[in-house]
Amino acid sequence: MSDYVNITCYRCGERFGLARDSHAHLRRSSQTFWCPNGHQQHYPLGPTEAERLQEQLDAERRRAQRAEQRIAQEQDRASHHKARAAAYKGQVTKIRKRVGAGICPCCNRSFANLARHMAGQHPDFTPDQ
Incomplete structure (x- = not known):
């Protein structure tokens, strides 16, 4: 039957x-x-309304998933750059404290007058190095 x-x-x-x-x-x-x-x-050829709507829904879900992945990647990238910036800031602070204490950034020796030492011993030194 x-x-x-x-x-x-x-x-x-x-x-x-x-x-x-x-x-x-x-x-x-x-x-x-x-x-x-x-x-x-007769039934028309092609997908039914329900099939077309399901395909649209699936496409929107895929688009939303890709957008969420891009957001996650950008958040990871931002946190990475934030961590790098914090590390560089720490290095700069460390060097400033050492220079403030009279320690030469080039030869790591201690001097009472660091400015005179830098001008005489390291005339080519620029702070960008």
């Missing part, structure tokens, strides 16, 4: 049944069939 699919004629509203196999074939092939009152009808 075969299952039946209930169909309503678009023209007269008559309800009738089609075998599930026949119904599936008609939907795939877009062949013409008739209601019991003789009204011609």
